[in-house]
Amino acid sequence: MPDLLLELFSEEIPARMQARASADLKRMVTDGLVEAGLTYASAGTFVTPRRLVLTVEGLTESSPTTSEERRGPKVGAPEKALEGFLRGAGVSRDALEEREEKKGTFYYAKVTTEGREAQVIIAELIPQVIRTFPWPKSMRWGSGSLKWVRPLQSILCILSREDGSEVVPFDVDGITAGNTTEGHRFMAPGRFAVSSFDDYSSKLRAAHVVLSAQDRADAIWHDATNMAFAAGLEVVEDAGLLAEVAGLVEWPVVLMGEIAEDFLGLPAEVLQTSMREHQKFFSVRNPATGRIERFITVANRDTADAGATIIAGNSKVLFARLADGKFFWDNDLRIARDGMGAWREALKNVTFERRLGSQSERVERIAALAREIAPMVGADPTAAETAARIAKADLSSEMVYEFPELQGTMGKYYALEAGLAPEIAAVAEEHYAPLGPTDDVPTAPLSVAVALADKLDLLTGFWAIDEKPTGSKDPFALRRAALGVIRLALENGLQFSLQALMIKAFEGGYDKEPQDAIELSADLIGFFHDRLKVLLRDQGIRHDVIDACLGGANDDVLDLLVKRARALQSFLDTPDGENLIQGYKRSANILAQAEQKDGVEYRFGADAKYAETAEETALFDALEAARKAIAPAVAEEQFEAAMGEMAKLRAPIDAFFEAVQVNADSDIIRRNRLNLLHDITQTCGSVADLTKIEG
Incomplete structure (x- = not known):
């Protein structure tokens, strides 16, 4: 099974676009391969300032041959409809079969799609990907029609196997795919051929190009922190800047310079912001004083003077930038000391x-x-x-x-x-x-x-x-x-x-x-409640639990609302909670059906003297105890305690439904039991609106 290696080599790609471009290249190519009938084992992408790279391992040699039946127009349909079907199916008229169905006789064609070699599919796919690539901004150059983020200079596209490799032949706007690339712009000019991804990555490293953005970032941070530590200082962490700088260089060389004494009195945030925004410098802090005293820059090459000239140039530019900052600071201080009026x-x-x-x-x-x-x-x-x-x-x-x-x-x-x-x-x-x-x-x-x-x-x-x-x-x-x-x-x-x-x-x-x-x-x-639902869902609290706690008293007191929701969620996660909800819903459903059928409301309080069974009497007693305990617990914001009292109702409610038929023959007993169901819903509903709980 061959491996695909694709490199799109161009002028410098803006660092802010590199991660997205890398993901887009992988998505577009792998989606295209799969749609064309090819499978693969794995795919990976790499990006440097001058190249987008994709490697696809374990490609199938060719797409499979497939056959399918397609139903065409009715026999006797207009000739143009039949001709369109023949063109789409890629068959001649004499290859059609007529089949009689309930709605009439239709033409059928057997369409066979021959498998194609991977090389042919890739040669069609890659030019299409290049021409439709979704850069946030792109440009044209010269007399060509191709748009790319910066002028595209070369394309490397090879299929490699154990016995060798071959170029996938195609052309994009005069740029012919080949098997060569370039190393570092200054330290290793000139092109060289590669035969596989391993060969490619090792030769790039020898040509002063670190292919992996993560490897470049790790190297920068390692060298920067070691350099600062040796001077008794520390680098101010800045993950965004680190990712950006890793996207600006192919061969990172870390250098440290000093900040002029004139600017050491500026607030650390001013120095840090100015250096990050204008120069892409890391700030180096004295841990004892908190002052920013030095800067770290990352060059893209080794130099004979170990970066002395680079540091001198950067220091000169930085002096001018910080001089502006000091001017703003001094002017602002005069107004601040005057009361900021x-x-x-x-x-x-x-x-x-x-x-x-x-x-x-x-x-x-x-x-x-x-x-x-x-x-x-x-x-x-x-x-x-x-x-x-x-x-x-x-x-x-x-x-x-x-x-x-x-x-x-x-x-x-x-x-x-x-x-x-x-x-x-x-x-x-x-x-x-x-x-x-x-x-x-x-x-x-x-x-x-x-x-x-x-x-x-x-x-x-x-x-x-x-x-x-x-x-x-x-x-x-x-x-x-x-x-x-x-x-x-x-x-x-x-x-x-x-x-x-x-x-x-x-x-x-x-x-x-x-x-x-x-x-x-x-x-x-x-x-606010909608925003709160989003926040609590991320913390594992179900949306229906939150809904059940809304609409009651103090639902605009956010702290109380959340405490109630968390207590209810914890309660529902227990067997008692789950079973009590079923009992509650059973009570509510029977009650609603009876009220609709009878055209009256059963909400006038049940009387224990009409209880006929021990289970019924026990439920009356449990509801009375629960009402006395739940109300003060809720009033005192002891929601866990309120849920605990409600959990005690689970067993008597279950026993009641096991032992008692609500719709008794006696109208008095039936009405009393329906009123008792209302007492169940009222008592449980005093903690939250349990009708909102799903399941």
Whole structure:
């Protein structure tokens, strides 16, 4: 069975496109092979800045010959219909067979598709893949019609076997497939032939090309950390930068340089961001002081002077970049030390959203809401209002204008320079969190208060102007904001009425009438519940369990809602829970059928004096005990205890149904037993709406 080796060699592929391109190449080629009738044992892809590589092992030699019968038009159908069928089936008229069926007589053709050699299939498939490859951006060059991410220079395509290899012959826009490739652009120029993947990878390594992106990343990190450790320093971890740099070089050479003394006083985040964004440098930190003191760059070649010239050039460019950063920092410090008033004033001229006013107006709404929230989270209201007013001031700073990703981080530094307390300064950085499902959640009371206010203002604002997420579209990240509120509440164990806060926001910030505020907040609560379902499903809590806990009292107190859902889920995972649900549903079904048949409701309380059996009497007693125990447990938020009391009903309910016929001959006994079934549903339903439980 042959192995396929394909290399598409081009000018440099942008690092951000390499992983996706590698996956697309594998998908398109392997899907095409399978559709053509070929099978294979395994497939793998590799990518460097100048080449996309696919290897497919254990290909079948050819596709199988297949036969099938196709039904054509009716006998007597128009001639054009028959001719079209003949063309599609690839047979002549005299090869057709007529068969009589219920709906008439039809033509049938036996179509045989001959198997084809793998080489022929590949020669057709690869040009099609190349011409339809889904690059995010592509270009044409010269006079050809081919589009590729960068000019495609050569194609290597061979089938290798134990007894040798052969080129798969095809041509794409004048580029003829062959069995040669190139090594490193500078260190090993010139082409060489290969005969298999093992031969290819070993010759590339000898030609100063590390084929695997993971191998390049591992080598970079190993050399960088060792180099920093030798100097008593440490490399700041940056997985995204590591992956990007591994996509910029074929032969990684790690070099370390020093940062000029002029810039060592800049905040570490400024140095790190500037070097990462502009130069693709890793930051090297002094673990004793936390200062960024050196940088690591990755060259694409060995040099005779061990990289001295490269480091000198990079240091010169870096000096200019950091000089800009220091200029922004010095200018910003003057405004920060003056109380940041100029920045807050400037926010009046920055539109947040046309219908929602300026950033300054938004800050005022957040400050008012933070003051309301503060007592609920253990924060001082005046401090919360102060923190909210300065939290977004840095949006007007020069540093954040240059590096938007530093918003909040710079705000913390500037607030400290303005003489504000550290806990207030921390709010500027922490109130944006959490930004994602794995982001840390603030725990400091002031930060929690402003973070909640920030996100609730965002949500109530867009609900007030009827701009809600639709489908996959969520341009203002409202789903993320809702999830942030949920995590802030749950992970800090906060119990507050979400709807009450929303009503205050709608009435105070957007001048909504009380009834409108109630309706908008109710709709927004539904949006929160949808986000909560997604979060809890990821934690193993079934959607029907969550639904069963919605709609009751305090379902806008997220912490209580989740505690109830987790307790119910744990209960349902036990045999008692599973069997009790069946008993509950049996009671509810019999009751519903009887009420529909009789046209009355059986909800007036059963009387134990009409009990005829010991099992019936035992159920009355069990329900009375359960009601007395469940109500206070729920009131005290002891949901596990409430579920435990409900579990005690399992045995008496089972025994009741075993021993008693609900639809007794006596109307009095029948009505009493139906009322007893209602007592079962009411008692169990006081914990959650068990009708929502599936199964």
